[in-house]
Amino acid sequence: MAQKGFVSSYLLYLLAAVSDRASAQFHAHVRKAGIRVPEWRVLACLVDGDGAMITELARLALMEQSRMTRIIDQMEARGLVRRGADAQDGRRVLVHLTDAGRVLAERLVADARAHEAEVLAALDPADAARIRPLLSALLARLEAEAASPGGAGRRDGAAAATPEMPGAGG
Amino acid sequence: MAQKGFVSSYLLYLLAAVSDRASAQFHAHVRKAGIRVPEWRVLACLVDGDGAMITELARLALMEQSRMTRIIDQMEARGLVRRGADAQDGRRVLVHLTDAGRVLAERLVADARAHEAEVLAALDPADAARIRPLLSALLARLEAEAASPGGAGRRDGAAAATPEMPGAGG
DNA sequence: GCAAACAATATGAAATTTCATATAACTGGG
DNA sequence: CCCAGTTATATGAAATTTCATATTGTTTGC
Numbered sequence: 001m002a003q004k005g006f007v008s009s010y011l012l013y014l015l016a017a018v019s020d021r022a023s024a025q026f027h028a029h030v031r032k033a034g035i036r037v038p039e040w041r042v043l044a045c046l047v048d049g050d051g052a053m054i055t056e057l058a059r060l061a062l063m064e065q066s067r068m069t070r071i072i073d074q075m076e077a078r079g080l081v082r083r084g085a086d087a088q089d090g091r092r093v094l095v096h097l098t099d100a101g102r103v104l105a106e107r108l109v110a111d112a113r114a115h116e117a118e119v120l121a122a123l124d125p126a127d128a129a130r131i132r133p134l135l136s137a138l139l140a141r142l143e144a145e146a147a148s149p150g151g152a153g154r155r156d157g158a159a160a161a162t163p164e165m166p167g168a169g170g
Numbered sequence: 171m172a173q174k175g176f177v178s179s180y181l182l183y184l185l186a187a188v189s190d191r192a193s194a195q196f197h198a199h200v201r202k203a204g205i206r207v208p209e210w211r212v213l214a215c216l217v218d219g220d221g222a223m224i225t226e227l228a229r230l231a232l233m234e235q236s237r238m239t240r241i242i243d244q245m246e247a248r249g250l251v252r253r254g255a256d257a258q259d260g261r262r263v264l265v266h267l268t269d270a271g272r273v274l275a276e277r278l279v280a281d282a283r284a285h286e287a288e289v290l291a292a293l294d295p296a297d298a299a300r301i302r303p304l305l306s307a308l309l310a311r312l313e314a315e316a317a318s319p320g321g322a323g324r325r326d327g328a329a330a331a332t333p334e335m336p337g338a339g340g
Numbered sequence: 341g342c343a344a345a346c347a348a349t350a351t352g353a354a355a356t357t358t359c360a361t362a363t364a365a366c367t368g369g370g
Numbered sequence: 371c372c373c374a375g376t377t378a379t380a381t382g383a384a385a386t387t388t389c390a391t392a393t394t395g396t397t398t399g400c
Contacts, residue, residue, distance in 0.1 A: 005219060010286065012289075016193065018308050021316065022308070023186065044177050044183075048177050049175060053349095062187060064388070066351080067386085067387060069350060070350090070387085073350095090395050091394065091396065092348060092349085092395095093349065123311070127300075130304070131308075132184060134293075134304070136179070138192070138301075139187055139188050139191065145292070224378075225379080234357080235379075236380075240380090260364080261366065
């Protein structure tokens with residue numbers, strides 16, 4: 001075990017390793033439910049707000065658009081989602097849950113919440129309370145920097161150029 | 171931005187998203203240096219301790235062994251590493267840095283430290299001080315649980331009751 | 341109301357990754 | 371010593387992922 005070197009305390013390694021190991025158990029559960037991890041991510045996004053663009057799903061699932069297109073192909077073939085048109089913009093494809101997809105998605109989201117509670121229970125209560133706000137703040141900073149690469153630290157959330165998930169707001 | 175739904179506050183999403191976005195900039199830098207991300211991970215591990223088993227490199231780089239074997243093939247072909255024997259165990263292949271590999275590795279590790287400092291500077295000082303110990307503690311817990319899946323984190327003894335439980339062994 | 345620029349999705353082909361398994365070497369029991 | 375069980379690495383074949391680009395639709399500037 002690498003105990004003392006560069007890697008074991010490198011922030012980007014810790015983030016990747018924690019993400020990987022924390023997800024491993026739940027991802028195994030997802031596969032037992034008969035779907036793969038990227039498909040689970042799509043289902044979770046669609047439970048949050050049905051009818052999402054392929055590009056937005058790809059962004060949220062941390063993957064490239066052309067890959068998401070093919071994942072939606074497979075999910076559609078298996079009856080979990082269906083493609084629909086966007087009345088506002090003919091280029092867009094809105095992905096919707098089918099009834100079967102919604103049943104599976106809601107079950108898995110419930111399982112995910114239970115698993116999340118277990119992971120948090122493995123931490124000291126003080127750390128458990130801090131970790132989410134800390135990660136949220138860091139994510140917001142990182143996304144703000146990516147949106148305006150020149151200046152560090154934008155506070156105004158001006159990435160509003162990013163379209164919302166259609167239909168999410170009601 | 172992702173406002174109020176399940177995904178945007180889900181711990182496993184936050185971990186994956188922060189890891190992905192925090193790494194994106196540095197990974198772009200790595201690619202400009204002419205290598206890919208898994209190769210960078212191998213170099214970083216070998217700077218920490220030269221002469222590492224393929225299986226151990228795979229574990230540290232969060233990937234499967236057969237993939238690591240092929241990554242080492244490519245790095246060896248490009249003169250970054252060489253394979254050597256282990257005097258203690260003839261099954262093992264020890265991967266060593268070449269001189270060229272070490273030059274590149276040491277440069278990139280220095281760059282990684284600088285980038286890490288930038289990421290930490292984007293956080294409040296209090297959070298910056300907490301994040302590494304917090305992630306280290308969580309990683310240690312997760313690895314301990316993976317090693318002894320019935321015991322460590324759980325006190326309630328009810329795990330066997332529900333085979334569908336998301337966290338318990340799957 | 342057209343042309344250029346931009347945006348969303350799809351797709352062929354190449355490269356990578358996974359899965360199952362082969363091969364070789366170590367371990368411990370008889 | 372030999373056997374069965376286990377560990378470390380490698381590899382063929384299938385599946386997935388990436389890259390570049392095609393296609394279609396929208397927006398902007400004139």
